[in-house]
Amino acid sequence: MSDKTKRVPAALVKGFRDFPPEEEIARRELIERIRGVFEKFGFLPLQTPALEHLTTLLGADYGSENRQQIFNFVGPEDTEIGLRFDLTASLARFVAANRELPIPFRRYQVAPVWRVDKPGPGRYREFLQFDIDIVGTSLVAADAEIIAVMAETMSCLGIERYEVRYSNRKVLNGLAEYAGISQGAAGDVFRVLDKLEKQGREAVILELGPGRVDKSGDRIAGLSLPKEQISCIERFLNIAETSHPNQLDQVSGLLSGVPVAKQGLDELREIDLFLEGMGVDRAKARVDLSVVRGLGYYTGPVFETVLLDLPEYGSVFSGGRYDHLVSRFSGQPTPGTGSSIGVDRFLAAALKLQMISPRKSFADVIVTTMDRGRMADYFGMASELRASGLRVEVFLGDTRRIPKQLQYADRLGIPVAVICGSDEFDRGEVTVKDLLAGQKQSHDVKERDEWLKAENIQVTVPRKEMISHIKSLLSRQQG
Amino acid sequence: MSDKTKRVPAALVKGFRDFPPEEEIARRELIERIRGVFEKFGFLPLQTPALEHLTTLLGADYGSENRQQIFNFVGPEDTEIGLRFDLTASLARFVAANRELPIPFRRYQVAPVWRVDKPGPGRYREFLQFDIDIVGTSLVAADAEIIAVMAETMSCLGIERYEVRYSNRKVLNGLAEYAGISQGAAGDVFRVLDKLEKQGREAVILELGPGRVDKSGDRIAGLSLPKEQISCIERFLNIAETSHPNQLDQVSGLLSGVPVAKQGLDELREIDLFLEGMGVDRAKARVDLSVVRGLGYYTGPVFETVLLDLPEYGSVFSGGRYDHLVSRFSGQPTPGTGSSIGVDRFLAAALKLQMISPRKSFADVIVTTMDRGRMADYFGMASELRASGLRVEVFLGDTRRIPKQLQYADRLGIPVAVICGSDEFDRGEVTVKDLLAGQKQSHDVKERDEWLKAENIQVTVPRKEMISHIKSLLSRQQG
Structure with missing residues (x-):
């Protein structure tokens, strides 16, 4: 082995990194404190394999675009397999395969996921996710509890200045109906609205219409919505972008003709009531009707968590309700709601906020x-x-x-x-x-x-x- | 998604499994208790990526046989990558790449590893390993400490009836020299001697000589050693297979003409002295000169742990000293010593011994x-x-x-x-x-x-x- 010709470089694969003791100690501390909160609310640990069938990860009709995001290959027994890119697909597979589970099934899972993204500063191809979900319940009380857990997690980490913000996809669906936007086009509209916090109102309105040119000079195509549709959306944003206590009533008025919006708003009021009951600090967990969350599979309440002193980190703990996740396997709709932490980014924020004190050894x-x-x-x-x-x-x-x-x-x-x-x-x-x-x-x-x-x-x-x-x-x- | 034609089976990849809450709770408890012991001795956590360059895992001149054991594929940037099959290769890569580490570097790592073995009952392709190593020290005191940690781990888990057994590859090398077995042939001899506990003396002697027929009727080829060489080995085994307190002196006498054997025996005496100093129960941690440990890279003391009530589980915590591990990368010999737990098999044993009480929830x-x-x-x-x-x-x-x-x-x-x-x-x-x-x-x-x-x-x-x-x-x- 000491033969020079046989040496190999001590190199990491591109986009991957080690966690030396100092970082791993901090990461473990963060994880254990979060785990403590989740267990206080009755969540139970689940562990699933790193490798899954490609159909589990992508569904039966996966396109090549999604597949490119996944580290995938032909494994033993000529099976198409891939490294999980989130924890949700495996949860769905697990629930579909274990019909005798006690329902509702509350689980947490903390585990690495892998994505073939372009690596860059702070962007890795392996990162740790920490998810909680309550599967098998359609009660909006479950959404309220997820929000409470999110707020409690922040508090238990000693973070003072945070906001858990939540809205409801049903309100957005109602808005689309009100504005006369077809179901097919609504997804694109929501994707644009999701940029509100980062890009601001003006940029979003341009993207809904003719498009715009971004800071680096690149042209971003617009959705070319007709003026009247954009006006409807603007009317909604005029209300949504305030934190006026009357906000829900005002939107109720605006979308009064749309049943799905009413249902969504009723659910938000119910969540408010439950959070009140739980004693959650309402200054730190509040409705924000401008919250969208990108993922297509959300069907009800959606949530996110912003660190007020580090807004550039975006949402550090987010999720929502989904009703169709397990149906990929079972054909049966199994409702669920959950939220996810990107541990590594959250750790960077926690260290920056000095919520975790780094240490290099455990020895006294x-x-x-x-x-x-x-x-x-x-x-x-x-x-x-x-x-x-x-x-x-x-x-x-x-x-x-x-x-x-x-x-x-x-x-x-x-x-x-x-x-x-x-x-x-x-x-x-x-x-x-x-x-x-x-x-x-x-x-x-x-x-x-x-x-x-x-x-x-x-x-x-x-x-x-x-x-x-x-x-x-x-x-x-x-x- | 509810379209029947789009459904996919909720199936695990062959050789993989889930850990539902009841099992994962038990696994976590086991891990946390072991972690507590390791940290009491100053070991620090390290985490490395699941994916490594194939050359990191196998060295520059890997054969196709070893490669077949590894889940490997061509990844992004046309790189040959694979899922780690143990934690040692990544440790060596990490140490070689981080020359400024405080030395000795004591680390633990608990993480899954993946191997393309033939799956079967109790045999999986993904399993959790929990390793401790002390890298960068040639002191035999480090080996003694690893042995003490192994014994302390068993005690802290409430396991009463166990034995940590240790020997020294140098004594075996001395035996080979004494018996006139060439260095090239010694590896095969050790591999056969490693079967002593499982197959018994008679079977081992036959395998050293003409070969034998096993229980299922399969013929196992022998090494065809000459009679005199086998006699030498038998003389050694006559001493090694007793636990007589005089054992080391007797082997000293037998191998008196072989310096490497003397060195090995001196190291074992030193380890005894250190364990005495640490107050380790000597009935539970003792020299056993018949211990071999299969892996080729061990160069000094080797250790294993047997559960006396579950001998069929084999060794649950084993390792040894290695001196050439990092040289794959650096060309510099970096000595180290360590030991590894196969967590999943150990958990099965701990549950069988009722050392871990299964629970299904944390909620009070x-x-x-x-x-x-x-x-x-x-x-x-x-x-x-x-x-x-x-x-x-x-x-x-x-x-x-x-x-x-x-x-x-x-x-x-x-x-x-x-x-x-x-x-x-x-x-x-x-x-x-x-x-x-x-x-x-x-x-x-x-x-x-x-x-x-x-x-x-x-x-x-x-x-x-x-x-x-x-x-x-x-x-x-x-x-």
Whole structure:
């Protein structure tokens, strides 16, 4: 293997990345805190395979365009398979295949998904999704609960300035009917309306009409809707883009002739009532009739979550109600509602908001090993410390030099070091060093030693006091 | 989508499986308990991509045989990529690419791996591995620590009857030298010796010599070693297959002329000393010179873990020292040592040993919803209960019938139900039901109701006593 000709580059596949410990520790903390919220509401974990039949992922009549988004290949037994690109298709397959499940089925799943997107800064081909869904219920109470979970998740992460915004596809369908837009054309209209937050009103109106030229000079084709249709949409937006408490009544008035809109608005009022009952802070979870959510399969309430201090991250937690998802497999309509977090992007935001403090190690203590003849004793100390509940690393690198060993501990942010040479062993003592305290820059070793003692930074204590001394040092550091 | 012709089967890819909540809850519990042990010893999490360059997985000169084991395909940018089949290749790639890592680098990784094996009962193509490694240290103290972590993991899982057994490839290399077996032939000999535990001494001796016929009548070719070589191996096995405390000295005597064997035995003595220092129960972690471990890349100590009550599971946690792993990329020898758990097989064993108690839900309480006009109130109760630290599910299924709702809760093993109809609402009361207590089979509703009250199974309490009543019920259930 040491033959030079046989070497290969230590390279990642394009669009993929590692999560080194510092990042993975933060990611795990985020996941565990979110998981705690989901479990508090009775959601249960499901895990499904990374590889699925291509028909599971895309349906029977998948086009080549969708297929290009998926890492797919012909696998064993000549089967067309692909890596999942979301968690929803697998959930639908699971529900369709397990008809004896307790219904409603509340599940969460946190797992990587893969997409053949063009990689770029912050754009990867593998990313972690964290989904919750309630499958098998048509009650709008389930949508309200999803919204409550979304708000509770933000709160539990210590995020103060966020908004969970929700609307209802039925209101939008009603708007399309009111404006005289055909069902076939409505999808395109919604796709344009979905750009409101990012592009602004003017750009959206242009895209509904003649089209526009974007910042980079590219021409974006318009839908060429007739003026009257655009006027109808503008009338709706005039109401939707305010957060006036009367908003629902005003839209009720505007769309009074359209039953589906009325149904949608009634559902939104019901959600309001339920959120009230749950004690959800209504300043942080509110109707926003301009919310669309891009995906075609939503059929009722839709939700999104915006970080008010990081609007450029877009929605970090979004979803909606779907009624036809399982029918790809079963032909039976199985209603459901759910929401999804893109964990990696959310983590970037949480770190930026300092909601997660990065750390490089879990160890509370490093036991340094200057005297290799005493390794068994160092291991004994470490066992003793672990038995007292501490997390302890024994330095196992090749160097015996204490400064190098402490440097290693510093790089990992380990807060306390135990140092024990033959002198200490002979006297039944041990030296405990506070690694978080600033190190004095002195070349005079004697002066430095005295300072370390005076400042309680490096203290030699009887071996039997080691644990209590370290524990009080750790609580002093945290306090 | 409801068009029959468009339906697709809700089928898993062959060799893959789902983990429904009951299994995933158990798996998560196992993983979290193991993670706790690893972190107590200073191991840090790493995550790497599922997809790697084929050269990363197999090295530059991979043969078609190994490639067939890997789910591989030509990906975007015409790159030959594959799903990882273990976690070690990615660790090596990561270490080679990140030369500034603090060394030694202690990492754990828990992640699925994929192999194109022939699927069968208990044999899947996707399975979870949980690895620990210490990279960048040649100290045998690191091997001792891995062994200690293996033993501690078993203990922390409440497994009493296990054995961590370890040996050293250097002793085996010494045996080969002593028996006059060439380095090239030694690998095959070790592969045969690895079958000792499963096939027994006689079968192994036959395979070293003329070959044998196995139980199913298939002929297994032998290595046709000359008699004298087999005699040498038998002399070694006579010592190795005892657990005599003098064993190391006896092998020392047998292989006294072979320096590499002496080195290997010295390392084993050192490991013994360190385990002693760590206070590891030596009845549960002991030298076993018959341990081989199949993989070719081990160069020093090797370890395995056997569940004494489930020997048919083989080793559930095994590994060893390797010195050449990173050199595929860097050409530099980077020593390391580590061990790996096959989580899914280990979970099956842990469930069989009742070390993990299966549960179907996390919820402590279900709030039933008989009166749909009171949903906001039910949600309010649930919020109140959650604020007190309980995990609470609100029933959101379509049925309003309480027996159906309780049946749902029973299926999920939720221990307590809250029931509140308009009577209770009017009186400011709530009914709390113990769902774990046996249900009386009586058709006389009145008699049954009295019995429920008498046995404290169903109690109506003032609403403000709801939380304290439920908490005492839960602690009574657990006690």
